């Protein structure tokens with residue numbers, strides 16, 4: 001396990017492959033001119049995820065989708081031709097292809113994280129494909145949102161890169177689908193390589209879930 005370098009010294013080139021040293025802090029993401037292929041296909045897949053939950057008998061649309069599906073299959077058989085770099089990282093992490101904040105990952109809503117004072121904050125409304133119990137966001141997705149926002153907060157102060165070591169979620173109430181919720185995270189205290197973190201998901205200002213976690217920088 002390599003020694004993490006301070007976030008402020010992160011390479012600005014965006015050219016090297018991601019490593020454990022390759023951690024970027026909020027605000028250090030480097031937008032770059034890259035192929036829009038990944039972002040557009042991610043948007044298409046997101047749209048499909050919405051559209052597929054209802055049936056559509058439009059024959060012309062079906063033919064367009066068939067032709068695209070064939071071309072995409074061809075593209076996936078030549079993966080070297082496909083970029084996975086995210087030209088618009090929304091988490092502060094360079095080369096973010098995570099399933100929660102990346103514009104190029106169709107599993108991601110994608111949510112954007114910003115800094116407000118000492119906190120990392122994200123406003124998001126999750127559509128149907130993130131449902132767990134009827135009308136509620138899946139608890140694993142709630143944990144995913146909190147992991148990412150607390151992780152952003154853990155990296156926001158120029159401290160070295162750190163991994164989630166422990167994350168405890170308390171689910172107080174339903175997190176609703178299709179309604180704006182706010183995810184917040186912060187550093188409570190730092191002890192050597194350890195960062196103790198907390199945060200919550202807020203629905204109309206009241207917590208639907210609370211998180212406590214420990215992030216540790218590798219030796």
Ligand SMILES: CCCCCCCC/C=C\CCCCCCCC(=O)SCCNC(=O)CCNC(=O)[C@H](O)C(C)(C)COP(=O)(O)OP(=O)(O)OC[C@H]1O[C@@H](n2cnc3c(N)ncnc32)[C@H](O)[C@@H]1OP(=O)(O)O
Nearest residue numbers: 020022023093094095096151161162163164165216218219
């Ligand atoms: C460098 C990272 C950079 C990342 C960015 C890359 C760029 C990519 C770009 C975009 C990506 C966006 C990324 C989003 C990420 C979302 C979040 C995740 O999914 S993170 C993945 C899931 N988590 C893991 O994979 C961790 C797995 N665990 C580990 O690798 C190790 O456990 C590790 C490195 C975290 C710590 O290993 P040890 O061996 O160094 O640590 P020990 O010695 O066990 O503990 C350190 C100290 O902490 C105490 N400790 C341990 N547990 C404790 C506890 N529960 N409470 C209090 N203290 C505890 C221990 O007693 C020890 O203390 P004493 O130093 O001896 O004093």
